[in-house]
Each structure stands twice: as structure tokens, then as C-alpha cells.
Amino acid sequence: MRAWHFSENAYPYLPDASDYESIRITLPNRLYDPVKGAALFDRFLDEWLLAEDEGLEIMLNEHHQTATCTDPAAPMVLSALARLSTRARLLILGNPVANRRSPVRVAEEMAMADILSKGRVDVGFVRGVPYEVLPANSNPLRMNERMWEAVDLITRAWTEHDGPFSFEGRFFHHRNVNIWPRPWQQPMPPIWVSSTSTGGARQIGAKGHKLATFLTGFDGTRKVYDAYRDGWRKAGLGDDIPTERLAYAGLVYTADNEEDARRGAEKLLWYVTANKVPRHLASPPGYVPTIANVQMMRGAEHPLSAFAQSPSVDMAIEKGILFAGTPDQVHAQISRLYNHVGGFGELLIMGQAGFLEHDETADGIRWFAREVYPRLREEFPGTTVSGF
Amino acid sequence: MIKRKLVSASAELEFHDSGQGEAILFLHGFRKFNADPAFVDKVNAFGRLIAPVHPGFNEAQVPPWLDSADDAAHLYLGLLDELGIDRFHLAGAALGGWIAAEMASMAPERLKSLTLFAPVGVKLGTRDALDIPDLYKFSNEELIRAYHAPGSDAAFDPDQMSDHELADFFRSREAVALYAWEPWMHNPKLRHRLKRVACPALLARGEKDQLVAEWYLRDYAALFPSANVSQIPGAGHDLLQEAPAEVAALLTKHCAVA
Secondary structure, eight states: OEEEEEEOOOOOOOOOGGGOSOSBSSSOGGGOOHHHHHHHHHHHHHHHHHHHHTTOEEEEOOOSSBSSOOOSOHHHHHHHHHHHOSSSOEEEEEEEGGGOSOHHHHHHHHHHHHHHTTSOEEEEEEOOOGGGHHHHTOOSTTHHHHHHHHHHHHHHHHHOOSSOEEEEOSSOEEEEEOOSSOOSSSSOOOEEEEOSSHHHHHHHHHHTOEEEEESOHHHHHHHHHHHHHHHHHHTTSOSOOBGGGEEEEEEEEEOSSHHHHHHHHHHHTHHHHTOOOOHHHHSOBTTBOHHHHHHHHTTOOOHHHHHHHSOOHHHHHHHTSEEEESHHHHHHHHHHHHHHHTOOSEEEEEEEOTTOOHHHHHHHHHHIIIIIHHHHHHHSOTTSBOOO | OEEEEEETTTEEEEEEEEOOSSEEEEEOOSSOOOOOHHHHHHHHHHSEEEEEOOTTSSSSOOOTTOOSHHHHHHHHHHHHHHTTOOSEEEEEETHHHHHHHHHHHHOGGGEEEEEEESOOBOOOSOTTSOSSOOGGGSOHHHHHHHHSOTTOOOOOOGGGSOHHHHHHHHHHHHHHHHHHTTTTTBOTTGGGGOTTOOSOEEEEEETTOSSSOHHHHHHHHTTSSSEEEEEETTOOSOHHHHOHHHHHHHHHHHHHHO
């Protein structure tokens, strides 16, 4: 198992949540102090480099027009990390390609970062979260179709080396694709795609890309992984799917005693509890099937939203979205999820959120890296066949 | 009266078809056509009413190529071809008004008259503001309120709606996004294509419409060689819900003099 330190680069210095309608999309940026924001980025970068020193890999992402994640241009931070770090893999998860006007530009940015890092980039693609169809002006309908067409075009741009080709798809049109530089890694950087639904996971499995799922807990993750394995096998990619194809993202906080661990874990829960967004921004028409919107009106709720109503560390651990405690406890919690879902080879650690200070973040990284990670690596090699 | 037809071998259209005589094609707005007798009977007293459901507003598969008002316009011209109707009266409301304006620009010679109720479809104001408010910043409750005149008791109440009605509501929001997302509620070319629409044109809105402003309707009308403007007192945006009889009266009167 490989572990990645991931931070959403939140800006937590906000008024009381009762003073605003939404932390995303409509929150005025006068609430962002550029000096405080720059200081936060100094420390976020330091924390990534500390994680590298401790033997972890590095993961970053982007969001738009939100205080929950103040990196709206992940390729730029990726470039900085490409030069600041020396050894760690660099996972960008991901590029919201259904919201991007030019997939070729994405191919160029990723190739550039791969060159700067000398082949250490893992490239993630995401459809884009529902809130961000407004800031991206991106039609919430047919996003899946756009995402996959974009991924096809990007992979062609990376792998065709004999001069220009043209592309006239349903959504994207390019008369001359011939990117310089091409990626360092051959034939191309590893591709990851995120999904929390079975339909999405099945498609990703059929294409053989790596699948990452976020905070889906015990049963949700198992369903998503089952669908991935099903898609993989039905596409004729083979019977055995190595666990290194599967990733799970959860909140992780490790300390040498339960009290400190709980304090850190409480602060990490900000990631879930601060996400105040009205329903109409969280669920634009067409982003989910019509029937899902009907079911929401009848009381169905996303498990994470339901959890956010009355969050607690114990509940989060029970649901498998948080791993927190002493090294032995964290090891046991991760192993339990691992065994329940049929194994996963990549652990994406949400190791910083909200008001978790630098020293606390650093302690959490160190305790995990030194006392938990070596055991996970030994017990759960990524070559293990996943499933039951 | 509800018919289904595969048009131009590419899209299955569902449409209301009632009455006899001169054909009136009526294109619904942001919500699916509701065959309210207060509207239908009055229109049928004049002629034949054909009112399709725009692709996306019902359960029928939307052709993967279809994503704009002018796509729908081509489809409806095909529907009339296949029904053997050469010349017709054309009317539409809101999104349907936009599709009607697109049809008028494509085949002005086939129109006997054009009546647009609270239409969208052209950009008339400054670049610094949306001409039509962003419906996707509205909650469901705000959206329903915006469809009606201020003070109306219309409300979004899922407990009073069947699953089928709820699905229709969400489908209508999806379909409007399909047609009108970007550029928001308009085709930048359309305003330059309306000068050829020589038939008598009438543009009307509810006096208390919260979505289509009075200035917008007036400036829209100025794009046609000859268009009159009218307001329905007290009514909000969704005229077929708020004032079906008045809409039918305006429409048939305009058709009769054309």
C-alpha cells in the first residue's frame, strides 16, 4: 500500500456559518485576506515536503470559487511541487476535464509538470463537483460524455509522436494537436479517475484506469470497488485486478495517545462539517439522474450529508471515513476497511483541514508515517489481487 | 389527442393535436405543455392546435446531437413537413418563444403569424448583466415564485406532488439547461436574423413577469419589421398557468387578423 498526503488548502478564517448562505460559489472573496492566504500556502507546501521527507507521496487537487479549497489552479501548485520536491510521486486528482474548454491545454500542462518533475506525476481526471458548473459555466448535462471524450483526446495527445493529428469529436475540436513537450513517462503518466458511484466505477474499470473513491465508507466503497472489478473483467482486461488499481481517500489522524488523536480528528472533521451549500447549488439539474432528485425530495440523503448533520469522531470512524487514534488503532481501522472492501493499494490521506495547525498536521503525518505506514506497506502490497 | 411521431428519423416527439382548420403550432415554455381547456378550447374554436413537448421535457430519449433551440426549431419544421402542413400560425412562450423565433428566422415564408409570449432567445442588454435572471441560482421554491406574479400563492411543495410530477419538474430544469445554459437564454446570431420575418408579429408578457422585463420585450419586438407589443394585466411569467384564457384570446385574435 502506498500513502499520499493530501490537503485541500482550505481557508478557514471565516465568519460564523450562520452569517453566510454557502461556503462555496457565492461567498464574497473580500473575506479572503491575501496575506493570510499566502502564509497558508507556505505552510501547506511545507507540509507536503515534510510528508515527502517521511516517505509519503504527495496529492493535490483543485476547486473553484470556494473557501474549502483555495487552489483553483492545481497545475500551478503541481509545478511548484515538481521543483520543491525530489522523490515523491505527485498526484493531481484531479483535472476537472468536463469543465475544461481545451483538453489539449490539460495535456500540455500535465506533460510540462511531468518534465519538470522528471516523471513523477500521476494524472487524475474528475468530472467536476456539482457546485462548480456555475463558476465553470459548464452545462451539468452530458458531463460524463464530455469527460471521457476529453480523456481520450488527452491520452492521444500524450501518446502520438509523429506530428500533428486532428480531432473532431462531439464536444471538442482541434485541427492541429502536436504537444511539446511530451510527457517524461512513456507511454504516458499513470491515469487516475475518481468516482463515488457504481456506474462511474464500472466505466473506469472497463478502461483499466486507477479508481479513487472518496469518503464512501464500508458499504459504499465495497459497492464501488465491486463495480470497478466487474467493469474490468467484462472489458476483458483479465480476471485478476491488483489492489494498486484502487484508491481510498479518508481522513487520517495519528498520535501517540488517544487524547491528542481525538483532538486532531475533531479538527479534521471540519472538512465535512464546514461544507455548507444550499441544495440547489449542490444538486444542479442533470448532474445526477432525475430519479435521484425525486428521491432526495422524498428524504433520501447522501451518506456524507446525513453524517454532517450530527458529526462525531466515533461515528466517522465507525463509518470508515475517518481513521484516528494511536498507531495500533489506526492500523486496525484501516485494515478493517481494507478487508471489508476487498483491498485497496492507495491510501489518500486527508491529513489537514480547517483549523488543524501546522504542528498538529506535522505530528499527524509523522506518527502515521513512522508507526503505521511501514506495517501497511508490508502487509498489503499493491500487487495483491483485489476482491474476495 | 396526444400523439407520438418519429420526426426526421431522429427524435420521437410527443405532441398535443386537437381541432380542425388553420394550424397553430404552440411551443411551451419552461414547463411542459398542459392542455388546460381554458386555453385549448378557445384555440380550437379558431383552428387546429399542435403543441409538442420539447425533447428533454418528457421521458423520451433526447437525441445525442440535440442541445439548442435551433435544433428544436429544425425538428418542428420537420414535424410540420411530415404532418403535411405548409403554412401555419406560430406561437411560443419563454423557451418556446425562442424556438419559435428561430423557426421564424429559418422559414419566414411559411408563417401566417407569429405570437411570442414572454419570449427569451436574444441578447439585448449590456454585457455586464444577464438579460434573463439565472434560474440555476434559484432554489426550487424561488423558481416557482419567479414563474408567477408577486404575491401569488403558487409554491413548490413536494408533499403535494406525485413522484411523476416531481420527475416532470426536475426534467424541465434539466431540459432548460440543455437548451439555454450557454450563452444563457440566447443565440447571439438570432437578433440579426429576424428582419426577414414579414408576417404580423405580436409580443406579449404578463404585466408582473419577473423573468422577462418590459424593456426586453419592447427591444425584442423592435428586431422584427413589424411587431406589436401587449401586456396582460396582473399576470406573471408563466402565462399559460396564470392567464390561459387571456393568452388564447390574444393569440386567436392575432391569428384572425393576420
